[in-house]
Amino acid sequence: MALGILVVALVAGVLGALLGLGGGIIVIPGLTLALGFGMQEAIGASLMGVIAASTGAAVRYVKQGYVNVRLGMLLETATTTGAIIGALVAVYLDQGLLAILFSIVLVYGAFHMLTRKEKVYRPEELEAESQLLDLSCTYVDQKNGEEVCYGVKRYRTGLLASLAAGGLSGLLGVGGGVIKVPVMNACMCVPMKAATATSNFMIGVTALAGAIIYVRYGYLDPILAGLTAMGVLCGAVVGSRLTNVTEGGSIRTIFGVLLLAVAVLMVLKGLGILEVV
Amino acid sequence: MPSQERMNWVIHKVLLAGVVVSMTLIGVGLFLTATTPDAEQEWIGLGSLWDALVALEPVALVELGLLVLIATPLLRILTALVLFTTERDYRFILIALFVLGMVSLAVVVDI
Numbered sequence: 001m002a003l004g005i006l007v008v009a010l011v012a013g014v015l016g017a018l019l020g021l022g023g024g025i026i027v028i029p030g031l032t033l034a035l036g037f038g039m040q041e042a043i044g045a046s047l048m049g050v051i052a053a054s055t056g057a058a059v060r061y062v063k064q065g066y067v068n069v070r071l072g073m074l075l076e077t078a079t080t081t082g083a084i085i086g087a088l089v090a091v092y093l094d095q096g097l098l099a100i101l102f103s104i105v106l107v108y109g110a111f112h113m114l115t116r117k118e119k120v121y122r123p124e125e126l127e128a129e130s131q132l133l134d135l136s137c138t139y140v141d142q143k144n145g146e147e148v149c150y151g152v153k154r155y156r157t158g159l160l161a162s163l164a165a166g167g168l169s170g171l172l173g174v175g176g177g178v179i180k181v182p183v184m185n186a187c188m189c190v191p192m193k194a195a196t197a198t199s200n201f202m203i204g205v206t207a208l209a210g211a212i213i214y215v216r217y218g219y220l221d222p223i224l225a226g227l228t229a230m231g232v233l234c235g236a237v238v239g240s241r242l243t244n245v246t247e248g249g250s251i252r253t254i255f256g257v258l259l260l261a262v263a264v265l266m267v268l269k270g271l272g273i274l275e276v277v
Numbered sequence: 278m279p280s281q282e283r284m285n286w287v288i289h290k291v292l293l294a295g296v297v298v299s300m301t302l303i304g305v306g307l308f309l310t311a312t313t314p315d316a317e318q319e320w321i322g323l324g325s326l327w328d329a330l331v332a333l334e335p336v337a338l339v340e341l342g343l344l345v346l347i348a349t350p351l352l353r354i355l356t357a358l359v360l361f362t363t364e365r366d367y368r369f370i371l372i373a374l375f376v377l378g379m380v381s382l383a384v385v386v387d388i
Contacts (some may be wrong), residue, residue: 048346051347051349052299055296058292059289062285063285067285069281069288069357069371073354073357073376074369074372076354077372080376081379083383084382197338204355205380208347211347212384213346213383216384217319219322220343221320222319222320222336226303226306228305229343230300233296
């Protein structure tokens with residue numbers, strides 16, 4: 001059993017670090033469907049795993065400069081607000097309808113990522129937008145040694161989308177990376193590697209609120225949470241190393257396919273065919 | 278941009294310290310739980326955690342590790358706040374304070 005938990009957590013950690021997700025999308029179904037844990041224990045363990053994944057991947061991404069710290073902090077204002085609003089209104093909304101709406105957003109994001117090419121703007125091209133907040137950032141792509149200097153477009157749209165991402169994480173118990181990464185990449189013109197790294201960096205703070213509540217009420221199974229955290233962290237360390245040998249384009253493709261898969265799961269959940277996700 | 282490099286360096290160290298400390302505690306705690314016969318496996322309330330730690334309960338070590346893990350992103354926001362303050366970057370001081378406020382709200386609000 002302990003081995004099963006570690007395997008689920010490892011896989012979630014690798015994919016999470018590579019794609020900028022917390023891995024809850026893998027940990028929760030893995031623990032409940034495959035290993036038979038209850039939903040509440042699984043969510044508690046998943047929250048700890050999300051923080052471990054985020055922190056473990058960010059250690060490396062921050063050092064290498066892939067993370068845009070300022071952009072991350074700015075969007076965190078919206079994700080944390082959204083998470084609290086989401087948790088508060090979760091009681092009043094029909095979750096099935098919400099799951100279907102969510103999957104429509106995911107399908108849109110998936111097609112966008114699979115069919116369009118990435119555009120990077122240099123900071124000076126976006127002078128007008130950076131007057132209020134300068135979010136431009138530079139990193140060196142370790143895969144080909146190229147220095148990438150990019151400006152950030154449409155941060156207001158990004159804030160709104162982050163509010164939605166945070167709200168969904170409060171409502172549906174997903175990390176919100178599935179929304180943040182495509183929005184940063186497709187709408188704000190942040191290069192894919194910087195978008196996944198910055199998303200990883202932010203997720204720990206979004207999960208923080210939920211984790212604090214679980215700890216306050218003692219809803220955690222310490223052994224399960226400890227095993228999940230360790231497994232996810234080891235996976236995240238491996239996954240964050242893989243970024244150096246993969247290309248932004250292939251991460252985009254994997255991400256697009258994953259979005260479609262999650263969308264299908266969400267529709268099944270929304271129609272009541274699948275109980276857990 | 279030197280300020281970007283300094284911020285990355287400091288935050289990297291903070292995150293690394295959090296990961297190493299929490300994973301050591303969780304790892305040792307899990308190992309002791311697995312090797313101690315009839316070891317306690319239930320969650321210990323925060324009120325009695327200190328007593329359990331003094332009594333060297335293995336599960337208390339795991340819990341302490343989980344708490345350190347939770348504290349790490351929080352510490353990361355505080356670190357960024359300090360760095361923004363030294364740079365007199367007022368817009369981002371406000372942004373960091375706002376994020377801290379929202380997280381504290383989650384501690385207070387009953388959901």
